[in-house]
Amino acid sequence: MNYLVTGGSGFIGSHLTEQLLKKGHSVINIDNFDDFYNYHIKIQNTLEAIFNFSDFDYSDKEKDIRKLISLSKSEKYSLYYQDIRDKRGLEQIFKTYQIDAVIHLAALAGVRPSIEKPLEYEEVNVRGTMNLWELCRDFNVKKFICASSSSVYGNNEKVPFAETDNVDHPISPYAATKRCGEILGHVYHDLYKIDMIQLRFFTVYGPRQRPDLAIHKFTRLISENQEIPFYGDGTTARDYTYIDDITDGILKSIQYLQNNSGVYEIINLGESEVISLNEMLATIEDALGKSAIRKNLPMQPGDVLKTNADITKARTLIGYKPDTNFQNGIKKFVEWFLRK
Numbered sequence: 058m059n060y061l062v063t064g065g066s067g068f069i070g071s072h073l074t075e076q077l078l079k080k081g082h083s084v085i086n087i088d089n090f091d092d093f094y095n096y097h098i099k100i101q102n103t104l105e106a107i108f109n110f111s112d113f114d115y116s117d118k119e120k121d122i123r124k125l126i127s128l129s130k131s132e133k134y135s136l137y138y139q140d141i142r143d144k145r146g147l148e149q150i151f152k153t154y155q156i157d158a159v160i161h162l163a164a165l166a167g168v169r170p171s172i173e174k175p176l177e178y179e180e181v182n183v184r185g186t187m188n189l190w191e192l193c194r195d196f197n198v199k200k201f202i203c204a205s206s207s208s209v210y211g212n213n214e215k216v217p218f219a220e221t222d223n224v225d226h227p228i229s230p231y232a233a234t235k236r237c238g239e240i241l242g243h244v245y246h247d248l249y250k251i252d253m254i255q256l257r258f259f260t261v262y263g264p265r266q267r268p269d270l271a272i273h274k275f276t277r278l279i280s281e282n283q284e285i286p287f288y289g290d291g292t293t294a295r296d297y298t299y300i301d302d303i304t305d306g307i308l309k310s311i312q313y314l315q316n317n318s319g320v321y322e323i324i325n326l327g328e329s330e331v332i333s334l335n336e337m338l339a340t341i342e343d344a345l346g347k348s349a350i351r352k353n354l355p356m357q358p359g360d361v362l363k364t365n366a367d368i369t370k371a372r373t374l375i376g377y378k379p380d381t382n383f384q385n386g387i388k389k390f391v392e393w394f395l396r397k
């Protein structure tokens with residue numbers, strides 16, 4: 058099968074690409090290597106996903122990405138240095154390939170930065186996503202998976218969060234763009250019969266995790282003997298999901314789309330294990346064998362107090378079975394981090 062993966066050089070996208078290639082599929086990766094975090098990391102992700110090595114001589118961004126593209130040319134993998142806001146550029150790619158399904162992961166992903174740059178988030182996460190649906194309509198691509206987020210639940214009081222809960226109260230521009238994607242996605246499903254699954258990921262972690270996310274940031278700062286910014290009193294909590302469980306959930310969603318038609322589903326992908334900030338920090342300290350130096354700070358605007366996924370629907374509909382507990386997942390992350 059030919060899969061178009063957007064954001065395939067990011068954290069989740071590079072793991073998904075790796076799994077799809079292992080299963081013998083072809084992957085067309087569209088990524089603009091945006092500057093939300095250093096493009097070197099995205100080059101490393103891509104190299105690890107495709108070649109299982111990471112040696113690379115860096116010079117400047119344009120040259121480096123061109124070099125990566127020339128290195129990674131193969132029958133099974135094509136990389137496009139392409140922004141999803143540029144519909145014309147995307148169109149050339151849709152013209153070139155017979156695409157069986159799109160897995161759309163490209164986005165501006167941080168919660169806090171979205172408060173600084175709401176318009177950019179809207180352009181990428183809403184307009185960029187619509188460009189892809191417009192082209193799916195024009196080129197008759199009927200299967201689409203879209204990354205949504207647990208952040209759409211805002212400060213939902215009812216736990217665990219279920220797909221049937223009201224999600225009309227997001228508390229960050231990022232969350233609102235993701236909810237917008239779910240709603241607009243339904244329009245394209247209904248009008249143009251695009252089968253679609255919107256996956257609400259719950260804080261994903263593991264090797265290659267984005268450097269802006271707390272687990273990665275804490276691990277780096279503790280290992281460098283630097284202070285960690287510790288927001289709130291440590292009782293805020295997250296349902297952390299290990300990356301292999303997320304890729305497994307995406308692969309099962311693809312399978313479901315392939316076997317069914319007339320589909321529009323929103324599905325939570327979480328671990329259903331809620332870990333407080335205090336517990337998260339203690340687990341990292343344990344894995345590193347080192348204590349953190351805390352800098353206590355007030356809660357940040359836009360941050361939700363708790364996330365907790367009800368994954369009954371994922372289990373029954375697509376056979377999702379997350380099986381990495383937090384202790385083991387952190388051990389694997391820290392091993393990866395230390396081997397760098």
Ligand SMILES: NC(=O)c1ccc[n+]([C@@H]2O[C@H](COP(=O)([O-])OP(=O)(O)OC[C@H]3O[C@@H](n4cnc5c(N)ncnc54)[C@H](O)[C@@H]3O)[C@@H](O)[C@H]2O)c1
Nearest residue numbers: 064067068069089090091140141163164204206258260261
């Ligand atoms: N990591 C998590 O915990 C988490 C949780 C919920 C939802 N998500 C969603 O999952 C998806 C993947 O997240 P991630 O953590 O892998 O993030 P990431 O930032 O590592 O990956 C996103 C990729 O998209 C690319 N991209 C950004 N803007 C683009 C544009 N305009 N055109 C083309 N490519 C662009 C980036 O260069 C990056 O490689 C995102 O949609 C994110 O919102 C992630």
